[in-house]
Amino acid sequence: MTPSTICRILLITTGLWLNLAVATPVVPLGRELLAVHRETILRVFLPRDLRAAVSLSCLECRSALGALSLWISAGATLEDVENFAINECITLNLFPGDVCFGMVKLAGPEVLYVFSNSDYSHDTMCGWMFGLDCVHTELDPWTVEIPGGKPEPNHPEPVQPTPSVKKILHLSDLHVDLLYDEGSAAVCDHPYCCRNAFGTAGPGVPAAGHWGTLAYCDIPLHTLEDLLSQAAEITTPDLVYITGDLPPHDVWAQNHATNLIAIETTMELVRKHFPDVPVLNTLGNHASAPVNSFVVPAAYGDGWSMSWLYDSVADLWAEWLPESALVDVRRGGFYQYSPVSGLRVISLNMNFCNTINWWLLIRNEDPVEQLKWFVETLGNAEAAGEAVHIIGHIPTGGGDCEHTWSHVFNQIVYRYESTIRGIFFGHTHGDSWSVYYDMDTYTRPVAVSFISPSGTTGTSHHPAFKVFEVDGGHEDATWVILDATAYSTNLTEANMEEALQYIL
Ligand SMILES: [Zn+2]
Numbered sequence: 001m002t003p004s005t006i007c008r009i010l011l012i013t014t015g016l017w018l019n020l021a022v023a024t025p026v027v028p029l030g031r032e033l034l035a036v037h038r039e040t041i042l043r044v045f046l047p048r049d050l051r052a053a054v055s056l057s058c059l060e061c062r063s064a065l066g067a068l069s070l071w072i073s074a075g076a077t078l079e080d081v082e083n084f085a086i087n088e089c090i091t092l093n094l095f096p097g098d099v100c101f102g103m104v105k106l107a108g109p110e111v112l113y114v115f116s117n118s119d120y121s122h123d124t125m126c127g128w129m130f131g132l133d134c135v136h137t138e139l140d141p142w143t144v145e146i147p148g149g150k151p152e153p154n155h156p157e158p159v160q161p162t163p164s165v166k167k168i169l170h171l172s173d174l175h176v177d178l179l180y181d182e183g184s185a186a187v188c189d190h191p192y193c194c195r196n197a198f199g200t201a202g203p204g205v206p207a208a209g210h211w212g213t214l215a216y217c218d219i220p221l222h223t224l225e226d227l228l229s230q231a232a233e234i235t236t237p238d239l240v241y242i243t244g245d246l247p248p249h250d251v252w253a254q255n256h257a258t259n260l261i262a263i264e265t266t267m268e269l270v271r272k273h274f275p276d277v278p279v280l281n282t283l284g285n286h287a288s289a290p291v292n293s294f295v296v297p298a299a300y301g302d303g304w305s306m307s308w309l310y311d312s313v314a315d316l317w318a319e320w321l322p323e324s325a326l327v328d329v330r331r332g333g334f335y336q337y338s339p340v341s342g343l344r345v346i347s348l349n350m351n352f353c354n355t356i357n358w359w360l361l362i363r364n365e366d367p368v369e370q371l372k373w374f375v376e377t378l379g380n381a382e383a384a385g386e387a388v389h390i391i392g393h394i395p396t397g398g399g400d401c402e403h404t405w406s407h408v409f410n411q412i413v414y415r416y417e418s419t420i421r422g423i424f425f426g427h428t429h430g431d432s433w434s435v436y437y438d439m440d441t442y443t444r445p446v447a448v449s450f451i452s453p454s455g456t457t458g459t460s461h462h463p464a465f466k467v468f469e470v471d472g473g474h475e476d477a478t479w480v481i482l483d484a485t486a487y488s489t490n491l492t493e494a495n496m497e498e499a500l501q502y503i504l
């Protein structure tokens, strides 16, 4: 950092910048200052899962946002800021031009709106979104009312052998790439590869395989179809849970239409391979374009909306859901439905806990009153003596789920521990589970969530799915999980043998 930069940062942080600005052409100076912090600005536009390794301190971040604020208040337009970000992205050689242009144009209007309308300080914005050494790294805490009258904890052990076992197939993170090109470059200068448009294979550049590639690539359509076909045949499920992320990772090249095509295509194949099976979906962070962006209702009044996504998936999910559930899908992307007698499935829109959903900077307190509804729904299930399964995309308790949201969710799970018999998440692409403890002593386990593996590959995951055996389908069914089996295929062998084989 040059001495003049330090000087300017000091001027901003001490408030002297404003005095200076009066006597100086603000816009050119603002641009110059922004250029010093161009990587910070770009980091706002470029999602975290792109390979944009940018290291910065909280002070640098805050001063960059301060400069951006000044530039905007001095008259910079959305186009000025977008052009600046695109040019700097290209000049710094962070990404190819089409990535810089696509990402900034896609996210720019929203990011600038949120930045200009949020009540949070620059310190909190920097600390919350980037996890820097800021004073504030969390958004304001909040809670929802949770009724008392909790019954004595009851975690039924099913009678062995149970009179009936039902099978639930859990699919997650399918991320189908409809533009995948076999033989294209599997390693390229774009954030995701395996398309002819992003490079051709050659000496030292591995080629995209027929069934997929362990690289920054998603799976082709025929691999998705094969996965669904084999999953149907191997598991013969009674229920299917799909925990989100159906579009691919070309997040700079997406728009509402491209994402809906990926979602519709996947739903069509699901209908084809599971014709008479109830299918329960939930929305992943990649359902939206720009990625991670789920508008809070507090911004609807200014013309922002999620109806392009909520209305579209409501139409697609109408195959399996009644109108009473679709009303909630259109309202907030969540719903509850009882696909079989005695079991209620609650599908949560976990994108309102996503720590990179910038709309939470407008309102983070239970934005669509989803957790309030969650409590009411669990209360009704408790009163009716029903078992509940919860499906969602982003697991709670990890770095991707907002701290307060996770905490409130934990409190709700603890209150309704006797009613909740299964929690199913995705998003990490790995195969794991996590345990919820009581909120008094933090020593007694009260629930477990299962995080199932991805259908797509990325750099390190072979396509996979999971099947759960549950005690269900008889008069005293508890719907507790009896067993879980993960199936995966070896892509390297499959690409040589021209057939995918899913094994335990
Ligand atoms: Zn995913």
Ligand SMILES: [Zn+2]
Residues within 6 Å of the ligand: 245, 284, 285, 286, 393, 426, 427, 428
């Ligand atoms: Zn995800």
